[in-house]
Amino acid sequence: MSDPASPASAQMPPAYTPTAVDRQESLRLVTIIAYALFLALFVSVFFTSVAGVILAYVKRGDARGTIYESHLDNLISVFWVSLVVSIVALPLVFIGIGFVIYLILVIWYLYRTIKGLIQVLDGKAFA
Numbered sequence: 373m374s375d376p377a378s379p380a381s382a383q384m385p386p387a388y389t390p391t392a393v394d395r396q397e398s399l400r401l402v403t404i405i406a407y408a409l410f411l412a413l414f415v416s417v418f419f420t421s422v423a424g425v426i427l428a429y430v431k432r433g434d435a436r437g438t439i440y441e442s443h444l445d446n447l448i449s450v451f452w453v454s455l456v457v458s459i460v461a462l463p464l465v466f467i468g469i470g471f472v473i474y475l476i477l478v479i480w481y482l483y484r485t486i487k488g489l490i491q492v493l494d495g496k497a498f499a
Contacts, residue, residue: 458477
Protein backbone atom coordinates (compact mmCIF):
# COMPACT_ATOMS: atom_id res chain seq x y z
CA MET A 373 0.00 0.00 0.00
CA SER A 374 1.35 3.44 -0.85
CA ASP A 375 1.87 6.23 1.61
CA PRO A 376 -0.62 9.13 1.12
CA ALA A 377 2.18 11.58 1.80
CA SER A 378 4.40 10.08 -0.91
CA PRO A 379 5.56 12.31 -3.78
CA ALA A 380 3.45 10.36 -6.31
CA SER A 381 0.18 11.26 -4.61
CA ALA A 382 1.32 14.85 -4.05
CA GLN A 383 1.78 15.29 -7.81
CA MET A 384 -1.80 14.26 -8.68
CA PRO A 385 -3.84 17.30 -9.69
CA PRO A 386 -7.11 17.83 -7.85
CA ALA A 387 -10.27 16.69 -9.59
CA TYR A 388 -11.84 19.42 -11.71
CA THR A 389 -15.18 20.67 -10.48
CA PRO A 390 -17.14 22.92 -12.85
CA THR A 391 -17.90 26.30 -11.33
CA ALA A 392 -20.98 28.47 -11.71
CA VAL A 393 -18.99 30.62 -14.14
CA ASP A 394 -18.18 27.55 -16.27
CA ARG A 395 -21.86 26.60 -16.27
CA GLN A 396 -22.89 30.13 -17.31
CA GLU A 397 -20.32 30.20 -20.12
CA SER A 398 -21.43 26.78 -21.34
CA LEU A 399 -25.07 27.87 -21.38
CA ARG A 400 -24.11 31.09 -23.17
CA LEU A 401 -22.34 29.11 -25.91
CA VAL A 402 -25.23 26.64 -26.26
CA THR A 403 -27.72 29.51 -26.53
CA ILE A 404 -25.63 31.27 -29.19
CA ILE A 405 -25.38 28.01 -31.16
CA ALA A 406 -29.14 27.51 -30.91
CA TYR A 407 -29.76 31.05 -32.23
CA ALA A 408 -27.30 30.43 -35.08
CA LEU A 409 -29.11 27.20 -35.97
CA PHE A 410 -32.41 29.08 -36.04
CA LEU A 411 -30.97 31.79 -38.30
CA ALA A 412 -29.48 29.14 -40.61
CA LEU A 413 -33.07 28.09 -41.36
CA PHE A 414 -33.09 30.23 -44.48
CA VAL A 415 -30.31 28.21 -46.13
CA SER A 416 -31.23 24.80 -44.74
CA VAL A 417 -34.99 24.69 -45.32
CA PHE A 418 -36.05 24.22 -41.68
CA PHE A 419 -33.63 21.43 -40.63
CA THR A 420 -31.29 23.58 -38.54
CA SER A 421 -34.15 25.11 -36.57
CA VAL A 422 -35.23 21.56 -35.67
CA ALA A 423 -31.69 20.96 -34.37
CA GLY A 424 -31.89 24.29 -32.53
CA VAL A 425 -35.17 23.47 -30.81
CA ILE A 426 -33.88 20.03 -29.80
CA LEU A 427 -30.79 21.70 -28.32
CA ALA A 428 -33.02 24.23 -26.51
CA TYR A 429 -35.19 21.47 -25.04
CA VAL A 430 -32.14 19.43 -23.95
CA LYS A 431 -30.49 22.38 -22.17
CA ARG A 432 -33.68 23.96 -20.81
CA GLY A 433 -33.40 22.24 -17.41
CA ASP A 434 -29.76 23.29 -17.00
CA ALA A 435 -30.71 26.89 -17.74
CA ARG A 436 -33.35 27.18 -14.97
CA GLY A 437 -32.71 30.30 -12.92
CA THR A 438 -30.23 31.83 -15.38
CA ILE A 439 -30.59 34.48 -18.06
CA TYR A 440 -30.45 31.69 -20.63
CA GLU A 441 -33.76 30.22 -19.50
CA SER A 442 -35.65 33.09 -21.15
CA HIS A 443 -33.63 32.68 -24.35
CA LEU A 444 -34.29 28.95 -24.62
CA ASP A 445 -37.99 29.54 -23.89
CA ASN A 446 -37.98 32.16 -26.66
CA LEU A 447 -36.41 29.76 -29.15
CA ILE A 448 -38.88 27.02 -28.29
CA SER A 449 -41.87 29.34 -28.71
CA VAL A 450 -40.48 30.78 -31.97
CA PHE A 451 -40.12 27.26 -33.34
CA TRP A 452 -43.66 26.15 -32.49
CA VAL A 453 -45.37 29.39 -33.53
CA SER A 454 -43.47 29.34 -36.83
CA LEU A 455 -44.37 25.72 -37.48
CA VAL A 456 -48.08 26.21 -36.76
CA VAL A 457 -48.32 29.45 -38.77
CA SER A 458 -46.46 27.83 -41.69
CA ILE A 459 -48.86 24.90 -41.72
CA VAL A 460 -51.88 27.21 -41.62
CA ALA A 461 -50.45 29.54 -44.29
CA LEU A 462 -49.50 26.80 -46.76
CA PRO A 463 -52.98 26.15 -48.19
CA LEU A 464 -53.69 29.89 -48.13
CA VAL A 465 -50.84 30.48 -50.60
CA PHE A 466 -53.20 29.38 -53.37
CA ILE A 467 -55.52 32.30 -52.70
CA GLY A 468 -52.70 34.79 -52.22
CA ILE A 469 -53.03 35.58 -48.53
CA GLY A 470 -50.55 32.85 -47.61
CA PHE A 471 -47.70 34.88 -49.09
CA VAL A 472 -48.59 37.83 -46.86
CA ILE A 473 -48.73 35.54 -43.82
CA TYR A 474 -45.33 34.05 -44.70
CA LEU A 475 -43.82 37.51 -45.14
CA ILE A 476 -45.11 38.60 -41.72
CA LEU A 477 -43.86 35.32 -40.23
CA VAL A 478 -40.37 35.78 -41.70
CA ILE A 479 -40.15 39.33 -40.33
CA TRP A 480 -41.34 38.19 -36.88
CA TYR A 481 -38.98 35.17 -36.92
CA LEU A 482 -35.98 37.31 -37.82
CA TYR A 483 -36.91 39.93 -35.24
CA ARG A 484 -37.20 37.42 -32.38
CA THR A 485 -34.04 35.49 -33.26
CA ILE A 486 -31.81 38.49 -34.02
CA LYS A 487 -33.07 40.36 -30.94
CA GLY A 488 -32.38 37.29 -28.79
CA LEU A 489 -28.93 36.75 -30.27
CA ILE A 490 -27.98 40.38 -29.62
CA GLN A 491 -29.25 40.16 -26.05
CA VAL A 492 -27.43 36.89 -25.31
CA LEU A 493 -24.20 38.34 -26.74
CA ASP A 494 -24.68 41.34 -24.41
CA GLY A 495 -25.23 39.01 -21.43
CA LYS A 496 -28.89 39.97 -20.99
CA ALA A 497 -32.02 37.87 -20.54
CA PHE A 498 -34.49 37.80 -23.41
CA ALA A 499 -37.02 40.57 -22.93
